[in-house]
Amino acid sequence: MNALLKFITCGSVDDGKSTLIGHMLYDAKLLFADQERALELDSKVGSRGGAIDYSLLLDGLMAEREQGITIDVAYRYFTTERRSFIVADTPGHEEYTRNMAVGASFADLAVILVDASQGVLTQTRRHTRICSLMGIKHFVFAINKMDLIDYQQDKFKKIQKDIKVLLAEFDYSTAQMIPVSATEGDNITKWSNHMPWYKGKTLLDYLETIDVKENPTETGFTMPVQRVCRPDHTFRGFQGQIESGSVSVGDTIQVLPSGETASVKLIYEGDKEVQTSSVGHAVTIQLDTEIDISRGCVLVENTTLNVNSMFSATLLWMDDTKLVEGKNFLLKLGTQSVPATIMNIRYKIDVNSGEEVYADAIYKNEIARCEISTASKLVFDKFEKNNALGSLILIDRVSHMTSACGVVEQTLNREHQLTWHNMDITRDFREKQLGQSAKTIWFTGLSGSGKSTLANELEKRLVAMGKHTMLLDGDNVRMGLNKNLGFREADRIENIRRIAEVSKLMNDAGLIVLTSFISPFAQDRQNAREIIGDAFMEVYVSTPIEECERRDIKGLYQMARKGELDYFTGVTSPYEAPEHPDAVIDTSQHSVEECVDLILQQLQDKL
Incomplete structure (x- = not known):
């Protein structure tokens, strides 16, 4: 018996993936009697006028049966006389590309269905590209619904030619094209009488005999x-x-x-x-x-792996929110988990043409080449050389959802040109010299909430107490250090990153740093906390938006509500309130002096 074959079925919506596998199991007598009887009964109220609906064997969710589409990945295990199989029947709808990618990650071979009446579609190209990205080297293109085009050989040859053009840009080992009819059973388990011009193997025969063993490129x-x-x-x-x-x-x-x-x-x-x-x-x-x-x-x-904190990777973006430069994630590679940042989006890959296209943001189901930096050194290799140490996922630090999957392309050796120098005068020495513990007090809240006023008054109070401080105000910093940054999401992320790095340097100098920034996104504040470390203290100025708008002498809220101001927090851009701040203060309920007293009370054990 040949070795176990793990394969995936994929393609565009309604190409007949579930029907194909269901018909294969039915014809090959691989169902129990009760399964066969249940299929026949379920089909009586199905969408085929009482005829057997083979897709019901795999589409088990109620929503799948109602809509006639596959939503979740359905795994089936079966054995013939010549081979054992595990098949992942995956969804074709673009909305569920994430699920399809999960199925592709385990497979040795991909069966990609093409509707003979429609030819190669965008989703066909996307799924082929994702399969190749996941390291699949063996492809079977099942040209389905041949019965709808009267089993015409000319139309099959036209689709066959289009597929060969598509495959030209991929590195693959084998590619077979088989004309089939999933509903009628042509060329699935037995040769079709309707297509005498086809002399190749049936789909099941091909799957039973193909050798998918690859010579390992990594021998160590x-x-x-x-x-x-x-x-x-x-x-x-x-x-x-x-x-x-x-x-x-x-x-x-x-x-x-x-x-x-x-x-x-x-x-x-x-x-x-x-x-x-x-x-x-x-x-x-x-x-x-x-x-x-x-x-x-x-x-x-007896092998050489990369030990580095920077590399480039090809990513399939699966999150509903867009990917921009500067975003931070938890990266999992092998058994390693480290914080990671998208340093640069080099380009995205056009699904149809394979061309490299400029992009400053990546949206759901798009594929892009990015440069990634990790918080600590990572052990990795090129995916083509070592799959386990060359494949990765990115996890959102706030929602804990998987945002992307990808493969390592190459290491970036920039850090080898740099050397960290340890200085004799340390942070501990400076703190003892100044007689204080260095901290960063990070004020966050809506525009007009009173952050700058409170930070200014708190600094005066700390100085009066003999403390050494530095105040970084949002507007002031944007007029100097960050004057080249706008207010798009990527710019805001970079704005906060730079401030966090400056605050850390000032903490190293032994100073107590006060910052006043809207910093609306929880992920950005988490990034700042990780950069600054234990010295980070978050103060949430929770003044209601109605009071903030009433105080707005610049009229920014009014302009934003008229659509004259983009990316304005609280109106045209969201504000994500802190869940566990070190201190919370509402300036609409207290005077400035009372607010500072309350802040000091909440932070007294940490200052």
């Missing part, structure tokens, strides 16, 4: 550490799955990113001790030397 040993096993004080093992190569007892391995080396003392597969283990096996490895190893480290031998 790599194992990302998933867990440290410490059942008692006598044993400390490192658990994970071997992603490439093999390892044996006595081998000298290197631990990345630290670069330390040790010899393999013991190897366990489950509870069984072995002398050697290879790719695909989950193992526990004990070393002969105590080394600081934790989840995210990578054990390697």
Whole structure:
């Protein structure tokens, strides 16, 4: 029997993906009697006038059956005499491209359906591109609904030519085109009498016999550490799955990113001790030397991986909100999880032509090449060389939703030109010299809420207490350091990043920094907190928008409501209130002096 084949079905909406797989299972006698009976009964109230609706075998959600479309990924496991299969039937609607990408991430082969009456569509091109992005090298194009075009060979050849043009820009190993009818069963499990001109294999026969084994490009040993096993004080093992190569007892391995080396003392597969283990096996490895190893480290031998904090990647953007430069995420690669920032959007890729197109923002279901910087060094490789250490996802730090998936293209060696210099005069020394603890008091709130007034009054109070301070006001900074920035989302993100970096430098000088910025987005304030560290203290000026608008002597709110001012927080752009600020104050309820007293009361344990 041939090895297990994991494949995905994809294509445009209503191309017949679920019907194709359902008909294959039905004709191949791969259903239990009760499943077959349930299908026949369900079909009586279906959309085919009582004829068997094979898509019902896979479309199990009520919404799927009502609309006649696939929404979620449906996995099916089946075995024929010649092979075992796992198929992921994925949705074709553009809205559910995220689900399709999830299915593609596990597959060795893609069955892409093309409606013979419509030809190659935009979604067909998008799904082909995503499959290639996910590392799929084997393609089957099932030209479906041949019955609707009277099984004409000329139309099949025209679509076949269009597919060859599409595939020309991708790196693939095999590509087969098969004319089928999912509803009538032509060329699915048996040859069609309607298409004597087709001499190739049926779809099932092709899937049963194709060899999808690839010669690994990575031959050295790599194992990302998933867990440290410490059942008692006598044993400390490192658990994970071997992603490439093999390892044996006595081998000298290197631990990345630290670069330390040790010899393999013991190897366990489950509870069984072995002398050697290879790719695909989950193992526990004990070393002969105590080394600081934790989840995210990578054990390697006879291979070279990148240890860097900057690289370029191709991303499939899956979030409803757009991607702009400067956005911060949690990046997961292998077993590593680190904060990461999109430094630069190089270009997006046109789905139809494959051309590189300039873009300052990326929207849902678009594919783009970006430059990424991580908060700490990451162990990675090019995706084409090592899939496990070259594939990644980006997770929104606020909603915890997966925003993007992608693959590493190349490392960026800019940081090798730089060296961090440790100074003899440290922050601790300056704090002791000034007799204070350096902090950043970050005022956030709507325009007109009273941030600048409070920050100014608080600074005077702190100076009177003998403290050394510096006040950074939003308008003042934008007239100097950040005068080149506008008010688009990317500019606002960069504005806050720069202020956070300046505040950190001033904290290193031992100063108490007060900042007054609207900083409307929770993610941006979280980024600032991570840059500044434990010195960050957030003060939310919660003055109601009605009071802010009443105080607005510049008339900005009125201009924004008339549509004369774009990106104005509270009117044409949202404000995300802090969930857990260090202090909260409403300036409409108290005088300035009372507000400062209240702020000092709330922060007294931290100043």
